Amino acid sequence: MSMIQSQSNPASTRPRIAKSVMAVAVVALAGVTARYMPSRTSARDRVNTYAVWATVVFVAVALSHRQRWRYYLPLCAPVALLLAAWVRDLRWRWRTRAFAVGWIVVAVGLAVGQTTLTARQNRATDWRAIAKETGRISGPLFALEAPELVFEFYLGLPVLVIPDYQTFAQRPEARYLLAPDRNVSRFPASARMRAIAGGLIAGHRFVLLIRE
Numbered sequence: 001m002s003m004i005q006s007q008s009n010p011a012s013t014r015p016r017i018a019k020s021v022m023a024v025a026v027v028a029l030a031g032v033t034a035r036y037m038p039s040r041t042s043a044r045d046r047v048n049t050y051a052v053w054a055t056v057v058f059v060a061v062a063l064s065h066r067q068r069w070r071y072y073l074p075l076c077a078p079v080a081l082l083l084a085a086w087v088r089d090l091r092w093r094w095r096t097r098a099f100a101v102g103w104i105v106v107a108v109g110l111a112v113g114q115t116t117l118t119a120r121q122n123r124a125t126d127w128r129a130i131a132k133e134t135g136r137i138s139g140p141l142f143a144l145e146a147p148e149l150v151f152e153f154y155l156g157l158p159v160l161v162i163p164d165y166q167t168f169a170q171r172p173e174a175r176y177l178l179a180p181d182r183n184v185s186r187f188p189a190s191a192r193m194r195a196i197a198g199g200l201i202a203g204h205r206f207v208l209l210i211r212e
Helices: 003-036 043-062 069-088 095-123 128-134 148-155 165-169 181-186
Strands: 141-144 159-162 176-180 193-201 204-211
Touching: 043 069, 128 148, 128 193, 128 204, 141 148, 141 165, 148 159, 159 165, 176 181, 181 193, 181 204
Parallel strands: 141 159, 141 176
Antiparallel strands: 176 204, 193 204
């Protein structure tokens, strides 16, 4: 497997890794906190504080321009505390053991699921041709309806986002364009674009075009 293929794994699976970390962290923090949570303040005051904390973090992230799973990682602490407050009030002698078993089941399940999804993602991603060509270009690289952050991570180059082909055509310095293969047929008839490389990203085909 080439270097480009091996590098395709981290970025394409980061959302799922973030979700796995969030789930395991919440369960683990809740278990520890439930065991050592102080009782000086009332349970209602603690729960209200944790609920406000979680709400503020969630709203702040939800209103942000970009949505990524990892942006919600700060929710782990307040959600774990809310769960810990609930577990601490349970009147069940086996609660600690049950919680430990639950944590192990969640961790193992997420590990197996992550391995399966990563293998599936690898089969649907091939960056070699695009990476080879972008290593030769001189000038800015533009992206149309493409995940520019992913391209920047994989290719190690800055990628400029454009809203439509007309914007690309009006910029004299613009020569190289990354776009979904399905969009090329919708370019204007006057567009003099030639595909120089293609590849698969998570099962979606993209092409690298040069303006002649």
